Amino acid sequence: MSRTRQFLDKLHPYFAHGGRFERLYPVYEMVDTFLYTPPDVTSGATHVRDAVDLKRVMTYVWIATIPCMLMAMFNTGYQANVAMEAIGLQSAPGWRGAILNIFGYNSANPISDLLHGALYFLPIYIVTIVAGGLWEVLFSVVRKHEVNEGFFVSSILFALTMPPNAPLWQVALGISFGIVLGKEVFGGTGKNFLNPALTGRAFLYFAYPASMSGDAVWTAVDGFSGATALGLAALGGVDGITQGGISWWATLFGFEKGSLGETSTIACLIGAAFLIYTRIANYRIIAGVFLGMVATSTLFNIIGSDSNAMFGMPWYWHLTLGGFAFGMTFMATDPVSAAQTNMGRWIFGGLIGFMTVLIRVVNPAFPEGIMLAILFSNIFAPLIDYAVIKVNISKRARRHV
Numbered sequence: 001m002s003r004t005r006q007f008l009d010k011l012h013p014y015f016a017h018g019g020r021f022e023r024l025y026p027v028y029e030m031v032d033t034f035l036y037t038p039p040d041v042t043s044g045a046t047h048v049r050d051a052v053d054l055k056r057v058m059t060y061v062w063i064a065t066i067p068c069m070l071m072a073m074f075n076t077g078y079q080a081n082v083a084m085e086a087i088g089l090q091s092a093p094g095w096r097g098a099i100l101n102i103f104g105y106n107s108a109n110p111i112s113d114l115l116h117g118a119l120y121f122l123p124i125y126i127v128t129i130v131a132g133g134l135w136e137v138l139f140s141v142v143r144k145h146e147v148n149e150g151f152f153v154s155s156i157l158f159a160l161t162m163p164p165n166a167p168l169w170q171v172a173l174g175i176s177f178g179i180v181l182g183k184e185v186f187g188g189t190g191k192n193f194l195n196p197a198l199t200g201r202a203f204l205y206f207a208y209p210a211s212m213s214g215d216a217v218w219t220a221v222d223g224f225s226g227a228t229a230l231g232l233a234a235l236g237g238v239d240g241i242t243q244g245g246i247s248w249w250a251t252l253f254g255f256e257k258g259s260l261g262e263t264s265t266i267a268c269l270i271g272a273a274f275l276i277y278t279r280i281a282n283y284r285i286i287a288g289v290f291l292g293m294v295a296t297s298t299l300f301n302i303i304g305s306d307s308n309a310m311f312g313m314p315w316y317w318h319l320t321l322g323g324f325a326f327g328m329t330f331m332a333t334d335p336v337s338a339a340q341t342n343m344g345r346w347i348f349g350g351l352i353g354f355m356t357v358l359i360r361v362v363n364p365a366f367p368e369g370i371m372l373a374i375l376f377s378n379i380f381a382p383l384i385d386y387a388v389i390k391v392n393i394s395k396r397a398r399r400h401v
Helices: 003-015 022-035 054-064 066-087 094-103 110-143 150-160 168-180 196-207 229-243 248-253 265-277 283-303 315-320 324-331 342-362 370-399
Strands: none
Touching: 054 066, 054 150, 054 265, 054 324, 066 110, 066 150, 066 265, 094 110, 110 150, 110 168, 150 168, 150 196, 150 324, 168 196, 196 370, 229 248, 229 315, 248 265, 248 315, 265 283, 265 324, 283 315, 283 324, 283 342, 315 324, 315 342, 324 342, 324 370, 342 370
């Protein structure tokens, strides 16, 4: 038995019912179940056993985001170092500059890029963990129930959708909105109908658009402005992207400006393969999002437009631009807010793919569409499941007429 477990066991009487710190018992339970196997396990021959509990599900999702986290740090630092070299800036401002001056700034040095990006990603992630975690503990203490691991995933997904230059106080405000109004007011994990991470991100986008969009927020260098590939596409389609010096391969691997963890399609697809292999994510939703995007973009390609270049953008560009791959992999597959029936998952995913392309093409003022498409589909997920079940009941009834 480890010293940590012995220490917790000694403290247990103080946290147990009737103890001095009874109201803090959920906090103890959170630590205990996170580090060890839950004490409540089935026994007897009549129970169905499954090794995949909520903790393991959330842990697997977090592991699946590791490629995106690494790419978030590397690409953020790379873009910042390139921008500093372009404008002749010799040092980053503030405490980051004091640390980076020791190692230097060199976009050709992966270690320098990774360290530079980590100094932007880690503060955002830490603030997300602290601010959101406080709300989780507060609601658990008030309701006297155990703190679950749902926030473990929401925190990393929210952090990876943030721009590198996002003010930390806005990060805290956004995750607070997502946790409190996107999940806890409905009863907590398993009872929310919207994705908490996306809810917080959408709140920040509409409340503080200057900090969440625009050319100045995507590169972690003060005074530098550079459009994302999706922003260039909204102005000039594929030609606008290539004229801006960005190739399709750059968008595939993630060497472009954008949100911290959403730029690399390869990193997202690695995570998708892991989630599908471990059966954490349902492949029907991912396939539905992809097929919906391909069908809608192909339709717009056939229709064409002389005034809107986005009509001509092929599906493989939509796949790698913006946060499409990230949303398809990690946001759309949320088991709580997504559809629950097998046919409903296909429809749910197809609706997301359709809405994403529709927003990108028809509404060029909002070049990114995956965030709103997922939130829109979350609202209709219960209705989709209801319709699927009703149709299935009707079919069975007709067979016995």
